[in-house]
Amino acid sequence: MSILIIGTGYVGVTTALVFAELGFEVTGLDADERKVQTLSEGKLTFYEPGLQDLLDKHLAAGRIRFTSEAKQAIRQNSILFLCVGTPSDENGSADLRYIRAVAEQIGQSMDDYKVIVIKSTVPIHTNERLTAWIAEAQPHPIPFDVVSNPEFLREGSALQDALHPDRIIIGSRNQAAGLHIESLYEKLNAPCFLTTPTTAEMIKYASNSFLATKISFANELARLCEQLDINVGDVSIGMGYDHRIGPHFLKAGIGYGGSCFPKDIKALLHIAKKQHTRLSILEQVHEVNETQAEHFLQLWERKIGGFAGKRIAILGLSFKPNTDDLREAPSLAVIHYLTSQRAQVRVHDPVAKLPASLQSAGVRQLEHLEDAVAGCDAAILCSEWDVYRNADWEQLRDEFKQLNIFDGRNVLDRQRLTELGYTYSGIGNAARN
Structure with missing residues (x-):
């Protein structure tokens, strides 16, 4: 089974290398020819522990390759993972221009049935919009399914998270397509939850929002502890022993950041x-x-x-x-x-x-x-x-x-x-x- 990863940024490269590690033939597609060349030469374009060894291993084995030839790559692979960026627009909304551009490219290029998997973090109902964009771009109707499969990778420990996930979320309107994507992860010891696309999209946002809430709760508490001569670290430890709360993401600091x-x-x-x-x-x-x-x-x-x-x-x-x-x-x-x-x-x-x-x-x-x-x-x-x-x-x-x-x-x-x-x-x- 061959897999195409569209977008070779942080999520895309990590996803590609993990699937290669699981035994699949993987192609990474990116419009940036310089990035494609760099990855083809065995050089990561970002820092993430453990990924360089996997890149060296699977390039040498011929299990992974990178290309900028979109039409050929889309036609040669039956499963397409979308890992392109969805940056914040000026009003805070997710900018879907790259998602739409890829959808149109897929619609124009595909010549047989495909399962298109949204790995990028996208707003609710993007699965439906992507389906419409692909269909509108097709010269003539060709069947396909769109599945939502959000990522839950922490930068700095992405490889560990990908190989040992807490859960795998799959949202699909077609149960067969959802089960097909579930089968890709059968070697991983993790619970898999099949649901609707909109629910899968919301699970991603809700998960990150809840974790951020715990951080900001600890950070705001730290301001009060500063005034009361209390060590917020000790407060967090005491709270964390409660299994309903847990110790994770309760550590006070100067704020969270990152891409998520x-x-x-x-x-x-x-x-x-x-x-x-x-x-x-x-x-x-x-x-x-x-x-x-x-x-x-x-x-x-x-x-x-x-x-x-x-x-x-x-x-x-x-x-x-x-x-x-x-x-x-x-x-x-x-x-x-x-x-x-x-x-x-x-x-x-x-x-x-x-x-x-x-x-x-x-x-x-x-x-x-x-x-x-x-x-x-x-x-x-x-x-x-x-x-x-x-x-x-x-x-x-x-x-x-x-x-x-x-x-x-x-x-x-x-x-x-x-x-x-x-x-x-x-x-x-x-x-x-």
Whole structure:
């Protein structure tokens, strides 16, 4: 059985390599010829642990290939997975221009029955719209089915999530088509839930929204804990023992980011608005996340007598460790705030690269951690890479001008840092500062 993956970004490449690992013949299709060439040469276009080894393995075995020849690829494969981007529009809605363009391409190119699978995160009723777009583009009627199969991959652990999923959601109006897609995952030990396309689409948005709600709940709680001299980390641990709540996604920080939560919450809020329904809890989730970084930056700013003229080190650019993704990364909001306060900013990240727009603003990225903190009045940890957890803070102490650590992820050893002479401040743990 041959599978075509349309779109070779983060989700597309991960999906393609996992299916190759499961024993299928896989083709990755992308209009970007440079990306196709890079992948064909065995080079990933993004950072994700474990995927490089799979790419090397399956290119060598001939189980995966990449192409920009759409018509031929569509005709040669019986199952087509759509993994193209659905970025946020200006009003928060999901932009479906790439989905529609692919639908028209499929309709114009297909010459026999296909199962088209939507892996991209899309608004409710996109399955129906895609079906109509394909049918309208066909020169003459050819049968096909459209199935919704949303992804639940966490950046930084995508391979683990894909090979050991919590669940597989399949939405289809045709039970046979749904069962056909279910059979692709039969080697994985995971429950499979067959439902309607609209339900599958909603499950994706609802899942991300609920996880974001837990994060924003912990973040807002951290603001109160800061005032009451309570450690929000201890509060989260105590709550997490309740199996109805659980410990996951209750960790306070300077906000969530990435390609999923911010975009999906805005999209769901837009959908609700169009239906004249207010999701007030989700509105507050978004509001807390938008203001979390600035709230604590203002607290930290008072601790060092203002950021103006100070040299500040940013530790971690990516929105989370083990990825180079900067989409909606809290670090960017932190950098913008610091530069607006006329601070000198130095940046370090093991993988992610500083955007050119910020380089022109006078922000410098340094390759080595000791160079990034050299002469700094404070360091702000924005992403919990192990390189910061395990850093030799005793040796780094000599590099600082002033020993201020602002831990935006509550992951550093405050007791050890305090013993070394640092002034430590975290998120919602003023009692320990």
